[in-house]
Amino acid sequence: MTSQSPPLDQIPDEEILSRFVLSKSWIRFDNSIKPNAFMPPPDLNLSVTASSQLSDDEIWLIGQDVAQNRPDGKLRGRADISALNARSQSLDAIANPIPNNIHHTHIVGWPTDKPLQKIIAQELADAARFLPNPNSETA
Secondary structure, three states: OOOOOOOOOEOOOOOEEEEEEOOHHHEOOOOOEOHHHHOOOOOOOEEEEEOOOOOHHHHHHHHHHHHHOOOOOOOOEEEEEEHHHHHOOOOEEEEOOEOOEOOEEEEEOOOOOHHHHHHHHHHHHHHOEEEEOOOOOOO
């Protein structure tokens, strides 16, 4: 019996996926993450960065670049989960490199039903570890 290798663009289970937190409304007073941080956009491709192979400084630089392209330009922090956390919710993590972030990844496989999306987002938020932006006093 031969074991199959995962597709080249599939992210390993142990990979850490960093979701950049750009909205203050995604963070609770106790620094836990609200489900909205993990709600997928209309195209159902939730953007994260595969960050296990990066230094903290490199992760924060990518996050700052992402934040600069948003209305208020503030990077509040990041919410880290593993690819296995996504897969435990019947989702998948697929590499999707972009020009400014070769580690860019999509969490895919979301249901189209909004209430189901919210349940999954809650599970991911519960599994997430929030790290405030160390380079901002107003994060």
